[in-house]
Amino acid sequence: MSKGKIVSFETTREVHDRCLCFATQRAARALARRFDAALRPVGLTSGQYSLLMSLNRPEPPSLGAVAELLGMDRTTLTANLKPLLRNGWANSAVDPDDRRGRRLSLTAKGRKVLTAALPIWRRTHAEIDAALPPPLAPRALQAGLRALAVPEGVAGR
Amino acid sequence: MSKGKIVSFETTREVHDRCLCFATQRAARALARRFDAALRPVGLTSGQYSLLMSLNRPEPPSLGAVAELLGMDRTTLTANLKPLLRNGWANSAVDPDDRRGRRLSLTAKGRKVLTAALPIWRRTHAEIDAALPPPLAPRALQAGLRALAVPEGVAGR
DNA sequence: ATATCTTACGTTGATATCAACTCAATATTC
DNA sequence: GAATATTGAGTTGATATCAACGTAAGATAT
Numbered sequence: 001m002s003k004g005k006i007v008s009f010e011t012t013r014e015v016h017d018r019c020l021c022f023a024t025q026r027a028a029r030a031l032a033r034r035f036d037a038a039l040r041p042v043g044l045t046s047g048q049y050s051l052l053m054s055l056n057r058p059e060p061p062s063l064g065a066v067a068e069l070l071g072m073d074r075t076t077l078t079a080n081l082k083p084l085l086r087n088g089w090a091n092s093a094v095d096p097d098d099r100r101g102r103r104l105s106l107t108a109k110g111r112k113v114l115t116a117a118l119p120i121w122r123r124t125h126a127e128i129d130a131a132l133p134p135p136l137a138p139r140a141l142q143a144g145l146r147a148l149a150v151p152e153g154v155a156g157r
Numbered sequence: 158m159s160k161g162k163i164v165s166f167e168t169t170r171e172v173h174d175r176c177l178c179f180a181t182q183r184a185a186r187a188l189a190r191r192f193d194a195a196l197r198p199v200g201l202t203s204g205q206y207s208l209l210m211s212l213n214r215p216e217p218p219s220l221g222a223v224a225e226l227l228g229m230d231r232t233t234l235t236a237n238l239k240p241l242l243r244n245g246w247a248n249s250a251v252d253p254d255d256r257r258g259r260r261l262s263l264t265a266k267g268r269k270v271l272t273a274a275l276p277i278w279r280r281t282h283a284e285i286d287a288a289l290p291p292p293l294a295p296r297a298l299q300a301g302l303r304a305l306a307v308p309e310g311v312a313g314r
Numbered sequence: 315a316t317a318t319c320t321t322a323c324g325t326t327g328a329t330a331t332c333a334a335c336t337c338a339a340t341a342t343t344c
Numbered sequence: 345g346a347a348t349a350t351t352g353a354g355t356t357g358a359t360a361t362c363a364a365c366g367t368a369a370g371a372t373a374t
Contacts, residue, residue, distance in 0.1 A: 007271050012213045015278065020285060020295060021188040022207045023302035026228035028185035030306045031178040047330070050179045056169045064352060071183035073332050078354065080330065100339045100352045114164050121172065128177060132304055138177060141301040144293045145180035148285070149187045204360070221322060233361050235324065257322045257369045
């Protein structure tokens, strides 16, 4: 009771009402739980689904490129890749043109899992879209989340 | 090449453009990184800040109540609490009225850390708010995220 | 009062997340 | 061509996340 004032309960309410970081974390947890449950029948988590989906492209991407797309640390991606490689869904091969790098690709088995998961994603996501209150268009939310995901906060840089 | 069709690259683009789960996870990671960096001087992570803040209330809440408020699993909260208890920022005491339960409270030290963190939160959050493109009002985003965080998806059970 | 049920937590095991550090291959500079 | 810088990944250590399982206290039924 010497230096600074104590944070009031009013302030606590303000933080919980306004903090986009907190709101985003909470929504992220809820959505992950929901998709985890929906995708369980095909043996995927929500994160694994997103990761596998981002490997489904004409040219096998590098690890760094995928990490940037997903907005996650490279080392996190390395860790997340392990279960996919272990299950034989994805492949990681040294890039012959630049032996520092690796090229990530889906295996036939991975494509099969992804094919099985797609209708589940469509159904679950349609439910979520449909249940959003009218003024909260899914596309607007998408745009907002995209803005929040910009590296240096939001301002760009 | 017998059973199902292969997921096309077009579909992959559709998923990445529309998936609110993916967009929310990515935004959550970006915001957590940003607040983690901003709060580092006071020794808090973004999650620890939110948790400490939610303990700042007149009546010491139970563990379950806090978990529900934060939208996280009870066992996750137990884990997240450990560093706070270890640092002497929070206290967990058996509820005398119901010895199954526990009451979580801030210590004087915890209040002090929270007081130091508050102006950092205000500054960082103001930056984020200010940088959101005009049509994406922070309050609208808040509402959207709140809707997404409803347990049973969005529809409310 | 005893047996059963429910509630509030904790523990364990698997995965996710990132900062800090290290290593190896390529690129640049001199 | 040797020294330095840059780039692409992996490793380690700390925390976060949740499902599955376990435990103890309170509530209910018989």
